[in-house]
Amino acid sequence: AQSVTQPDIHITVSEGASLELRCNYSYGATPYLFWYVQSPGQGLQLLLKYFSGDTLVQGIKGFEAEFKRSQSSFNLRKPSVHWSDAAEYFCAVAPMNRDDKIIFGKGTRLHILP
Amino acid sequence: GAVVSQHPSWVICKSGTSVKIECRSLDFQATTMFWYRQFPKQSLMLMATSNEGSKATYEQGVEKDKFLINHASLTLSTLTVTSAHPEDSSFYICSARERLAGGPGLDEQFFGPGTRLTVL
Numbered sequence: 297a298q299s300v301t302q303p304d305i306h307i308t309v310s311e312g313a314s315l316e317l318r319c320n321y322s323y324g325a326t327p328y329l330f331w332y333v334q335s336p337g338q339g340l341q342l343l344l345k346y347f348s349g350d351t352l353v354q355g356i357k358g359f360e361a362e363f364k365r366s367q368s369s370f371n372l373r374k375p376s377v378h379w380s381d382a383a384e385y386f387c388a389v390a391p392m393n394r395d396d397k398i399i400f401g402k403g404t405r406l407h408i409l410p
Numbered sequence: 411g412a413v414v415s416q417h418p419s420w421v422i423c424k425s426g427t428s429v430k431i432e433c434r435s436l437d438f439q440a441t442t443m444f445w446y447r448q449f450p451k452q453s454l455m456l457m458a459t460s461n462e463g464s465k466a467t468y469e470q471g472v473e474k475d476k477f478l479i480n481h482a483s484l485t486l487s488t489l490t491v492t493s494a495h496p497e498d499s500s501f502y503i504c505s506a507r508e509r510l511a512g513g514p515g516l517d518e519q520f521f522g523p524g525t526r527l528t529v530l
């Protein structure tokens with residue numbers, strides 16, 4: 297069965313430091329891949345997505361993610377975090393079947409130190 | 411980008427009452443809407459998939475008689491929590507998928523801001 301693993305429940309970084317959030321997926325074929333961000337009490341906002349093509353994907357708010365097929369990973373990165381980046385981040389996958397559903401990882405909560 | 415709204419944003423009700431939550435796609439037609447439930451500090455759990463004009467498809471373990479879903483139009487889906495109990499207290503999030511012309515990869519789910527339900 298397909299699954300998404302975010303191995304880090306919490307991550308704390310200092311403001312201005314670089315960030316990498318890990319995501320691994322298990323699926324029979326390359327799925328569609330997403331990263332969402334959720335601020336407290338809010339819905340989800342799409343940061344970026346990978347469907348095909350260039351494996352380095354640029355998103356909003358200065359985030360990027362790199363798809364590595366050999367590692368079944370889709371890690372999220374940002375070169376310099378801001379205090380406003382503190383939130384919950386969800387990696388998600390969807391099979392390449394337009395009628396199927398998105399599966400979310402358990403999320404990584406990002407804390408920013410001043 | 412496309413906008414999805416939910417109403418109400420929060421609701422408090424007494425145990426045994428029913429609560430209706432609306433999910434609207436404001437600037438696009440959504441042939442499919444999804445309802446998720448999120449417990450505190452947890453991920454989103456898909457409850458059901460709602461297709462316009464047909465019955466919703468519920469995930470395993472979700473009581474269809476308790477969580478009634480209606481998708482009467484291409485812009486509106488409703489979730490009714492019937493005979494709510496404190497254990498139904500949760501954050502409910504809907505999403506809507508915009509079906510675009512073209513090949514795979516063009517559909518995207520847009521999420522609503524969520525509804526916080528508290529059952530006393």
